[in-house]
Amino acid sequence: MAAIAVFLVVEAVPALQANKGSFFTTLTWEPNGTQSFGIAALAFGTLVSAVLALVMAVPVAVGVALFISHYAPRRMAGVLGYVIDLLAAVPSVVYGLWGIVFLVPFMQGPSEFLNTYLGFIPLFGGDVVAGRSMLTASVVLAVMILPIIAAISREVFLQVPRMHEEAALALGATRWEVIRTAVLPFGRPGVISASMLGLGRAMGETIAVALIFPATFGISLEILTPQGNSIAANIANGFGEATPIGRGALIASGLVLFIITLLVNTAARMIVARRKEFSGAAA
């Protein structure tokens, strides 16, 4: 751990010293040419795409987990559980391939629709609409982290004590009320930590988004325009032609990614620990 941080710092320092811009505020990434680069645009792209993916994936994943644990017929549930576990193991590069071959052309239509009718919301505004956008990358990320979140949530929902559910049923609760009063409160820490795990995955994900991201720089909330890049994707795309300075710059950006994911993971761990104390769910 410490060794990772130390070596990343050591290799990054020469590049940071050669940097003509400011590492935190410069909006361009040209370590090979003008030797001026900054992390801001990359970090922004990483966070926005990961958060968007999470917003799309979590409700669906919780729905899937509830379907498997409480709605589906018993025999089907076992099979579906296996299928979700298997899908969680599909390599990310496969999702990337699917994204660039199928989803990029496919997203052109919905993107234009959103831009035309919801363009007054800044999120969907902008002039140029393209399939290779931040939104498409987020969709791929969402599809990718969905099975992971669903698999963990399902495990947690299955661990809800039968007594709690039966008690709720005995009080005359409908199925939804059982879920709201017994299942969700018990499963909340598990779902939160699963989501954080998904967030970490989405931010660290490289290959799928490297194939899709439009690889241009700039901070813009217009997620339909061909703008945006992420730290990991930039490393994968820029590594091949990097000069020693460029390589150091990429390593420095990797260090930033490392710190961000570390913070997210620690936060998730703390949330789970605190929830446990409050709800007494550990017992």
Next chain:
Amino acid sequence: MTAIQHPRVQRPGIRRISAGRRFKDRFVQALVYLSFAIAVVPLVAVLWMVISNGLARFDMEFLTHSMRNIGAREIGGGAYHAILGTLEQVLLASLISIPVGLLTAIYLVEYGRGGRLSRAISFFVDVMTGIPSVVSGLFILAFWILALGMPFSGFAGALALSILMMPTVVRSAEEMLLLVPNDLREASYALGVPKWRTIVKVVLPTAFTGIVTGVMLAIARVTGETAPLLLTVFFTDSINSDPLNGPQMGLPLYVFDQAGRPTDAAIDRAWAGALTLILIVMLLNLVARLIGWWRSPSRGR
């Protein structure tokens, strides 16, 4: 207490559930079914596209030839070099991380037992589970290739993969070892068996299948990793069976490389590579599950 009587007579039977509550129940049920449908569509679409597009080039030539002297526009060529590279790198990564991970887990469960050192190790393992795969690749790049001046090689890739693999192995092995009943250990001690023999002859065999399942799942996860290989193994189009010298290829890397080339022949090769990769990963997963099922307590061996 028993003397208190309710003056009003209760209506017999159970009151019907009010319309509002019934509606809400139905509404949520519809929502759950809908979300399941939403989730299944893209996931099945991914698998279907991989299978249908991958079969086009999934033939003997693909499995037994490399990409040497084949341009992006030409048809033909294969992934033999990539399959070979992936198998070697994953094997090396397993050789490094399984012993280390297993010994760490044994320390945590059998020797550490909540001491300060074991709590620290446990914390680091937890945090390392969340390391993005690019970062582990960058670390090996910075440490092994830039600082120590080693060449790009399959071995460097294996090192990066083993960083990703180790925490998973430790976690799953630790959980399995914790499941071994203390009675077994105490029975062994009561017979005067020293601690290390107890661990080797009693604890490990009891937890064996669980550990194997965990290890297989870890291997399956690492097989699909692309980013660390990209930074440490580099590309090549020729067969290089020596993981210690020179750039190698890996299957995920092969898919990434081919997918980035905008010709139909290359895209077809990428699909076939993806199919091969999924087959390998699924096979490992199934083997892990079979082992888990074969020796599971419910089958009462």
